Amino acid sequence: MSDPSLAAVRAQIVRAIERRDVNLLLPILGPQVYLDSETAPYTPSQLVAHQKACVIDVCGDFWRQLHDAISLGNGKGGRKVTA
Helix, strand or coil, rough: CHHHHHHHHHHHHHHHHHHHHHHHHHCCCCCCCCCCCCEEEEEHHHHHHHHHCCCHHHHHHHCCCCHHHHHHHCCCCCEEEEC
8 A cells, every 4th residue: 555644544444443443433434424325324423322332243243344344455245445
């Protein structure tokens, strides 16, 4: 990864995944966060509240999918994740 800005964003996401700390994602989230195509978007603060209230069975999927997207470059269903 040659762009220092992208490397910093990736490092921030990796830290959040390792710690399972959604607050670490706040500085890099856009104004709307889509978790899937079925639900309305969350604001960053709504996402944090949702993840903190979430049970491990559901939230575990969030962290696994985020890990896969950042490490493999693919989102759910093999779709390429782009910024």
